[in-house]
Amino acid sequence: MAKLTALKPMLYTRDLKGTIAFYTEVLGFTCGVFEESLGWASFEKDGIEMMACLPNAHIPFDTPVFTGSFYITTDDVDALWEEWKGKCHICYDIETFEYGMREFALYDNNGYLLQFGQEINQ
Structure with missing residues (x-):
């Protein structure tokens, strides 16, 4: 396989x-x-x-249409937040979620959604 x-x-x-x-x-x-x-x-x-x-000519494209996000894990989400929060178009601020992740999300220059998260100890 x-x-x-x-x-x-x-x-x-x-x-x-x-x-x-x-x-x-x-x-x-x-x-x-x-x-x-x-x-x-x-x-x-x-x-x-x-x-x-x-x-390319085989793919119709007017604007990004991706409906999901790119979720990237990190070992220090708070440090990334502090570094990028004033430089990017933010989707949502850093937050700790009940499912055990601390994360935030931002948009890149094209409008693609990037989420950055870190697993937290309960």
């Missing part, structure tokens, strides 16, 4: 340079590859990898 080895979200955008800038300058990712001629980039932070690209 084949084993899955990674999940690397591909974010469609019409503003590739702006997306690279948001993830690197605001969230602290490192841009590993930027292929401007192909309209594609990848970025990484602490082993979390994401990609962004200009939509």
